[in-house]
Amino acid sequence: MEQTVEQKLKALYELQTLHTKIDKIRQIRGELPMEVADLEDEVAGLETRIQKFKAELDETDDAIVTRKNMIKESQNLIKKYDTQLKEVKNNREYDALTKEVEIQSLEIQVCEKKIREHGFEIASKTEIYEKALADLESRKGDLEIKKGELQTITAETEKDELALSKKSEKAEAGIEERLLVAYRRLRGNAVNGLAVVTIDRDSCSGCFNQIPPQRQLDIRQRKKIIVCEHCGRILVDEALTLESVSA
Numbered sequence: 001m002e003q004t005v006e007q008k009l010k011a012l013y014e015l016q017t018l019h020t021k022i023d024k025i026r027q028i029r030g031e032l033p034m035e036v037a038d039l040e041d042e043v044a045g046l047e048t049r050i051q052k053f054k055a056e057l058d059e060t061d062d063a064i065v066t067r068k069n070m071i072k073e074s075q076n077l078i079k080k081y082d083t084q085l086k087e088v089k090n091n092r093e094y095d096a097l098t099k100e101v102e103i104q105s106l107e108i109q110v111c112e113k114k115i116r117e118h119g120f121e122i123a124s125k126t127e128i129y130e131k132a133l134a135d136l137e138s139r140k141g142d143l144e145i146k147k148g149e150l151q152t153i154t155a156e157t158e159k160d161e162l163a164l165s166k167k168s169e170k171a172e173a174g175i176e177e178r179l180l181v182a183y184r185r186l187r188g189n190a191v192n193g194l195a196v197v198t199i200d201r202d203s204c205s206g207c208f209n210q211i212p213p214q215r216q217l218d219i220r221q222r223k224k225i226i227v228c229e230h231c232g233r234i235l236v237d238e239a240l241t242l243e244s245v246s247a
Contacts, residue, residue: 003176006222009196009236010243011175012183016196018168023193025157025164032150039143046136053129057122064118067111074104074111179225186233196234198241207231 003011081101088094172180186195190206197206199216209230211219219226220237227234 005224008179009222009240012196012234013236013241015168015171018164018171022161022164025161028157029153032146036146036150039139039146043139043143046132046139050132050136053125057125060118060122064115067115071108071111074107077104196236198236198238204228204231206233
């Protein structure tokens with residue numbers, strides 16, 4: 001059976017009312033889901049950064065151990081060459097051994113210099129590493145708080161939102177596809193999600209532009225679907241909204 005224009009307008013207004021209630025529930029949650037997601041990303045980023053710093057610190061520690069072993073090796077060689085120097089039989093052997101001692105002494109100096117550099121590097125990176133650890137703990141705390149807030153609000157509103165969503169699906173089933181497509185487009189383009197609005201003080205309550213008296217009369221007669229000339233929203237008269245509420 002073909003719906004009258006009045007029935008179509010009532011169905012659209014009912015759908016808008018349900019969607020507005022759902023919007024208000026989601027506004028209560030506000031930006032919490034986004035804040036939780038951002039904090040989760042930040043925590044993951046800090047954990048990756050900390051792992052990188054830890055690997056670099058371990059690598060530097062290994063480099064120090066390697067240099068210390070090289071120093072021991074050079075010291076042992078120097079002791080060996082010093083013993084051999086006491087037993088040399090000619091200048092050529094003496095010069096060769098003396099040269100080897102100098103080379104190992106230089107090797108020790110290089111290793112000691114590298115160890116000092118690594119020490120400064122560890123001190124600098126440790127400071128950054130410890131700050132990152134503190135930041136991570138702080139962000140994890142913030143995340144747990146935000147998750148708790150979100151879970152509480154979701155638990156409080158989930159049942160109502162689900163019930164309203166089911167009602168809106170049922171309401172959509174009673175609206176012809178052409179009107180439903182137009183409604184969804186208007187709702188998607190509107191910042192406040194309002195596709196169906198009333199006349200308030202001779203103006204569109206969606207964009208607040210004045211509606212001429214003759215157009216207001218046409219809207220009250222409910223003979224055709226009329227949209228605001230300025231914002232394109234579907235206009236309904238106040239009496240229809242009261243009838244929808246009482247129904």
